[in-house]
Amino acid sequence: MSNIVYIGSAGVLSVIPLRVLLRQGVAIKAIAMLAETRRWLESQPAVIADIKIGEDEALSASASLLQIAEKYRIPLIELPSKLEQSVDLLKACDTDLILMSCFSRKLPAEIFNLPAKGCFNMHPSVLPAYRGPSPVHWQCAHKVAESGVTVHRVSAAIDQGAIAVQKKIKTRHCVNKIELAYQLALLGGEAFIELLAQINSDTLQLRPQVEAEASYYGFPD
Secondary structure: OOOEEEOOOOOOOHHHHHHHHHHOOOOOOOOEEEEEHHHHHHHOOOOOOOOOOEEEEEEOOOOOHHHHHHHOOOEEEOOOOOOHHHHHHHHHHOOOOEEOOOOOOOOOHHHOOOOOEEEEEEOOOOOOOOOOOOOHHHHOOOOOOOOEEEEEEEOOOHHHHHEEEEEEEOOOOOOHHHHHHHHHHHHHHHHHHHHHHHHHHHOOOOOOOOOHHHOOOOOOO
């Protein structure tokens, strides 16, 4: 599968899963982000921090999808604020699969139904628990003993699509949002790798979310 489009934003929950995919040799046809996100990223200074993926590679704390696109020579797609206007841009990529992580906008059906292999989002919680825009914040606020990530098929209802892959980790009660975000970002990359393996081997089985177990939390005050 060679025509994968990765949709993300400025946060580590977008950056690190993509880095994991690339380190595993996954070919990304294009990276997509909102035009306003690109403008913001271009205005930010590059700051290096001692954060590692694995044992041998340091990651910039401010490493962005822009920097990754430049390093790996991956075409960058600027998405307009009216996402319906970007359908032709994605069609031009002859997209087989869309992977999305930490993207703040709801995709229209014209986009998530476009790729033949589907459109999948990585959400940093064990869905259907902690649906919503700030799951890392609320899990830390509630001092959860277990967290994880869910790769689910994108649907018209945000965070409610059928589950493809879930991975869980134990958390310390004193874990902070930055630490948890990095842990879940790495785990999300692994979940994407597992998703691709299942798609390539034609073993992918989706399961619906159990609404009786669902919880939703909005933006923190």
